[in-house]
Amino acid sequence: MKLFLPATIAFVSLSVLAGCATQAQLDAFRQSEIALQEARQQAFVECSTEPQCSRVWMLARHYVEARSATGIRRADDSVIEAAAPHTFGVAYFRAEKEAGDGVSIIHLRGMCRGMYSSDGGPGWMYASCAEQIREAEMQFRGFIDEAQ
Template identity: 50%
Template sequence: MKYRLFLVLAVAGLAACTTQARVAALRDTEVQLEEARAHSWVDCSARADCDRLWSLTKTYVAQYSITPIRRADETAIETAEPHTFGVVYVWATRTTDDSGASTIRLKAMCRGMYRADGNPGWLYRTCAEQIRAVEMNFLPFIGASS
């Protein structure tokens, strides 16, 4: 009887440790993704400079998205959502004010990263690593600083 109780307590303790480790890993990954998001946008003030950065952004999206660009204009670059889970696709937006100053934002996404309820999906870690890499490399690619 004592052996069973010990075994049940040991299993429960291990499960609690595993859950805590998963929660800590998720929290660390979310922090890393926030850091990457902070490196995935740029402000520019001169129209010519903004146009050059937007052109480079389009090149970046084309190179790093698994799917081809389906729409590209002065305000958005969109790629199709992939049929495959666990691969990154990339979009970008550009907002411009009356003076010609713009903010260009890159957004990397991945099917399977989150479940329908918003919790991490079965490909969360794989997706997060890919998204982080794509978003962190954006500013160096276009030659901008954060």
């Protein structure tokens, strides 16, 4: 009986600490997802003339190539996409062009193997992937503006 009570208290204490760690991890995941969403919302450029759009599209291709560990898998008038790397935790990117009424919008989107688990939660490479993607998406517009 003397050993049972301390063991029970220790088990309950560890369970509570594990629950707190899990909640802290979930809170960090949510905050990171918010930061990624903000970066994704800023990872676009608008263009309005054909020469300007051609230049921006060319720059977007250079950006995708420079930021991706793999080569370009697909490139046409509406999509530039790097091949998915075989390695987990390595970001790769895709640019898409949407033509509108007088204005085209070019979006950048990052992807990374191992970022999410099968249930949609953070995968084992989440922190590394999120940082790479957030950084690249946040810098996309500045890169295009500087190069024009």
